Amino acid sequence: MAAARIPFFVLAFAFLLGTALATTLDQHESIKFTYSGATYPDKWGTLSPQFSACSNGKSQSPVNIVKKEAVIDHNLKPLGRHYNPANATLVNHGVNIGVTYDRNVGVMTVDGKNYTLKQMHWHSPSEHHINGVQYPAELHQVHMADDGNFSVVSVLYRYGNADPFISKLMGKLKELAKEACLEHEQAQIPLGIMNVKHIKRNTRKYYRYVGSLTTPPCTEHIIWNVLGKVRSISKEQVAALTAPLEAACKNNSRPIQALNGRHIQLYDELRNN
Ligand SMILES: *[C@@H]1O[C@H](CO)[C@@H](O)[C@H](O)[C@H]1NC(C)=O
Ligand SMILES: *[C@@H]1O[C@H](CO)[C@@H](O)[C@H](O)[C@H]1NC(C)=O
Numbered sequence: 524m525a526a527a528r529i530p531f532f533v534l535a536f537a538f539l540l541g542t543a544l545a546t547t548l549d550q551h552e553s554i555k556f557t558y559s560g561a562t563y564p565d566k567w568g569t570l571s572p573q574f575s576a577c578s579n580g581k582s583q584s585p586v587n588i589v590k591k592e593a594v595i596d597h598n599l600k601p602l603g604r605h606y607n608p609a610n611a612t613l614v615n616h617g618v619n620i621g622v623t624y625d626r627n628v629g630v631m632t633v634d635g636k637n638y639t640l641k642q643m644h645w646h647s648p649s650e651h652h653i654n655g656v657q658y659p660a661e662l663h664q665v666h667m668a669d670d671g672n673f674s675v676v677s678v679l680y681r682y683g684n685a686d687p688f689i690s691k692l693m694g695k696l697k698e699l700a701k702e703a704c705l706e707h708e709q710a711q712i713p714l715g716i717m718n719v720k721h722i723k724r725n726t727r728k729y730y731r732y733v734g735s736l737t738t739p740p741c742t743e744h745i746i747w748n749v750l751g752k753v754r755s756i757s758k759e760q761v762a763a764l765t766a767p768l769e770a771a772c773k774n775n776s777r778p779i780q781a782l783n784g785r786h787i788q789l790y791d792e793l794r795n796n
């Protein structure tokens with residue numbers, strides 16, 4: 524997932540200085556990683572000491588979710604999402620395409636703690652698998668609490684009808700594909716005030732586990748919420764989300780990581796009472 528190419532200390536500073544995460548990330552020089560070639564996922568842990576969790580971590584993401592092994596947890600609560608229309612920017616991170624938001628966008632409440640929506644971005648094919656199946660694409664909505672902890676909502680897509688949110692971005696994605704990515708600078712296009720109400724549907728069922736960022740520095744203690752409802756995306760939309768990326772990142776899915784004894788919990792509104 525997220526926070527592409529950001530050394531951990533940059534994240535720490537973003538928190539300490541209270542600076543907007545996205546702004547800080549964009550201004551720092553970063554260590555190059557890719558999905559194929561010499562800096563492919565198996566090598567991430569060797570690219571920088573700050574990336575060591577990518578190879579040494581024992582609670583890494585993504586994982587394969589085996590439905591019949593997921594345990595219903597009656598203590599899990601519905602994901603409380605309190606989002607408002609907010610100013611957004613479409614960003615080409617080189618390794619993925621994302622949308623960043625200003626702070627006014629609001630929070631998701633997980634276990635009574637508020638996490639502010641920072642950004643979301645897409646991977647193709649999907650990173651999480653369900654019952655061994657890899658989907659054509661996956662959306663990660665990255666939230667950060669004031670203490671620096673992350674919680675991510677993941678949405679899987681199968682091929683079918685166009686996704687209404689991505690449909691709104693198609694024109695801008697085409698512009699992004701034309702824009703040359705300048706050295707140490709990410710191509711971005713302002714989107715203006717975006718209504719995010721359509722990104723918070725369908726949270727009646729989700730899989731919960733504790734994992735990591737799926738991109739370096741592969742930071743752990745991330746609370747994952749993989750939505751049970753698989754949405755649909757058109758082939759044209761997947762093509763538009765990958766066209767602006769560097770060749771070695773067009774397939775930007777990190778391989779499945781070992782659970783190492785972790786359990787996956789299931790929240791299911793219909794079976795929770
Ligand atoms: C969490 O956010 C909600 C919605 O904005 C707010 O009502 C609540 O007071 C916040 N809780 C804390 C502990 O900040
Ligand atoms: C939205 O953000 C852009 C930068 O991406 C900025 O130029 C613009 O002034 C902002 N608009 C509002 C209404 O805050």
Ligand SMILES: *[C@@H]1O[C@H](CO)[C@@H](O)[C@H](O)[C@H]1NC(C)=O
Nearest residue numbers: 558559647648774775776778
């Ligand atoms: C993406 O790359 C992986 C190996 O890194 C490969 O197994 C998979 O088939 C590729 N998927 C697509 C859609 O190209």
Ligand SMILES: CC(=O)N[C@H]1CO[C@H](CO)[C@@H](O)[C@@H]1O
Nearest residue numbers: 670671672673743744745746
């Ligand atoms: C709830 C939670 O994820 N807490 C984590 C916040 O981050 C610290 C430092 O990474 C972890 O130790 C906590 O477990």
